Amino acid sequence: METLLKTTNLCKSFDELEVLRDINLAIAPGERVALLGPSGAGKTTLLKILAGLETPTSGTVENHAQRNAFVFQEPRLIPWRSVKNNLLFVNPAGDYKEALRSVEMADFADYPPADLSGGMRQRVNLARALITQPDLLILDEAFHSLDLGIKMRLMESLNQHWQENPFGLLCVTHDPKEALYLADRIVLLSARPASILAEIEGRPDQQWEITSPDFLTRESELIQLLSGKTQLD
Amino acid sequence: MKNFWRILAGIAILILLWQLAALGLNRSILIPAPSETLLILFHNFTTPDMLLAAGQTLWKVLLALALAILLGLPLGLLLGLSDAAYNLLRPLVMVVQAVPVISWLSLVIFTWGIGWRGPVFISFLSLFPVAVLTTVAGVHDLDKDLLEMAKLYQVPWKKVVREIHLGSLLPFIAAILDVSIGQAWKVTLVSEYLCGGDGLGEAILTARMNVDIPSVWALTLGAVLLGLLSEALIKFVLRRFRHAWKHS
Numbered sequence: 001m002e003t004l005l006k007t008t009n010l011c012k013s014f015d016e017l018e019v020l021r022d023i024n025l026a027i028a029p030g031e032r033v034a035l036l037g038p039s040g041a042g043k044t045t046l047l048k049i050l051a052g053l054e055t056p057t058s059g060t061v062e063n064h065a066q067r068n069a070f071v072f073q074e075p076r077l078i079p080w081r082s083v084k085n086n087l088l089f090v091n092p093a094g095d096y097k098e099a100l101r102s103v104e105m106a107d108f109a110d111y112p113p114a115d116l117s118g119g120m121r122q123r124v125n126l127a128r129a130l131i132t133q134p135d136l137l138i139l140d141e142a143f144h145s146l147d148l149g150i151k152m153r154l155m156e157s158l159n160q161h162w163q164e165n166p167f168g169l170l171c172v173t174h175d176p177k178e179a180l181y182l183a184d185r186i187v188l189l190s191a192r193p194a195s196i197l198a199e200i201e202g203r204p205d206q207q208w209e210i211t212s213p214d215f216l217t218r219e220s221e222l223i224q225l226l227s228g229k230t231q232l233d
Numbered sequence: 234m235k236n237f238w239r240i241l242a243g244i245a246i247l248i249l250l251w252q253l254a255a256l257g258l259n260r261s262i263l264i265p266a267p268s269e270t271l272l273i274l275f276h277n278f279t280t281p282d283m284l285l286a287a288g289q290t291l292w293k294v295l296l297a298l299a300l301a302i303l304l305g306l307p308l309g310l311l312l313g314l315s316d317a318a319y320n321l322l323r324p325l326v327m328v329v330q331a332v333p334v335i336s337w338l339s340l341v342i343f344t345w346g347i348g349w350r351g352p353v354f355i356s357f358l359s360l361f362p363v364a365v366l367t368t369v370a371g372v373h374d375l376d377k378d379l380l381e382m383a384k385l386y387q388v389p390w391k392k393v394v395r396e397i398h399l400g401s402l403l404p405f406i407a408a409i410l411d412v413s414i415g416q417a418w419k420v421t422l423v424s425e426y427l428c429g430g431d432g433l434g435e436a437i438l439t440a441r442m443n444v445d446i447p448s449v450w451a452l453t454l455g456a457v458l459l460g461l462l463s464e465a466l467i468k469f470v471l472r473r474f475r476h477a478w479k480h481s
Binding site for chain 1: 379384
């Protein structure tokens with residue numbers, strides 16, 4: 001199988017603190033994977049290693065993506081640049097209007113980040129990732145500061161983007177709903193040191209409504225699995 | 234507009250207090266009356282000699298300021314980016330900052346004698362540590378998360394320097410100029426008084442030697458006004474520059 005991203009026996013420790021243990025993960029081009037695990041398990045560390053921002057203690061990472069995009073937990077917008085210029089900073093040739101429209105921020109192109117709410121800034125953060133038309137999009141708890149309504153609409157919008165032009169997606173979350181809605185495959189992580197506990201099927205190919213009985217059944221199964229196998233906080 | 238009238242009222246109160254003190258003491262050798270001082274000021278600054286002296290002081294101030302920025306900024310960047318360089322050179326910068334102006338004097342006089350170099354050098358030395366240390370603070374203030382973001386999105390380094398480094402440093406550079414311009418005037422005047430061959434500082438020295446105290450006051454007032462004017466001018470230019478950069 002062609003892989004976009006692959007890790008082999010990845011381990012990471014900070015001094016005495018072991019954070020990741022033997023992570024073997026592979027993502028094919030256009031595949032959507034969710035990493036689901038408790039807070040503080042080391043998920044962000046794993047993402048940073050995958051993105052090349054941290055080096056592993058042992059093990060290897062192969063990242064074949066030409067264009068990586070990363071939606072950080074915090075927005076990381078340039079404070080002295082407008083929303084529009086924050087987007088153009090990463091891709092000067094990109095269609096910022098379209099990117100902002102897909103996160104429902106089209107009217108705020110000329111605003112400085114300081115004039116936006118936390119949730120709005122997070123949407124700009126997502127738009128900045130989309131404007132690069134990535135092969136691999138990494139989401140680090142990207143929706144966690146958003147209210148449920150906008151969160152659902154953004155996940156739908158992301159899904160649409162993917163339908164039009166499938167990209168590899170790796171989303172880290174502690175929300176089973178998010179994992180089930182966004183990913184084809186869900187990887188369950190243990191508490192620290194994070195290791196892979198199990199891999200389960202995510203969304204089916206057909207229409208997948210978040211309020212459908214099927215979805216709710218899968219969600220409750222997932223919650224039971226999580227509460228039995230890992231300690232959620 | 235309200236602020237303008239308040240400032241005007243503040244100046245009026247200052248002049249009133251000055252007038253009262255002059256009247257109470259009634260000795261113009263200590264405190265000349267404002268009317269007398271302003272008259273001399275007006276008289277002085279309409280003569281070619283005084284205008285020349287003001288010009289001579291002004292170019293020394295600007296030269297010292299330019300040197301401090303041009304040399305202080307790169308050194309500040311180096312010290313900000315490299316911990317090794319910071320630890321190595323910080324004692325030097327601190328010593329330069331701590332040595333009083335007067336102590337440079339003998340060195341300067343023996344090296345260059347009386348002339349323009351002394352005041353420029355001494356002014357420069359008083360501004361240089363501020364420029365270096367403020368730039369270091371600016372570099373340390375850089376948001377590492379933004380740099381990480383830029384790295385991840387593979388933004389070209391030139392653009393990162395222009396957008397993130399410069400954007401982050403601009404307020405600090407503005408602060409250097411803001412603090413330095415007033416300091417530059419004061420130190421240049423003192424050094425002209427002590428070892429300069431010309432300029433307003435030297436004019437104050439001459440007036441003092443002639444026991445012409447009203448002239449000393451008038452020249453001081455003139456220097457203060459010029460200092461405030463140049464400060465306002467620099468602030469105006471900086472505001473325009475920041476505005477232009479923000480919309481570039």
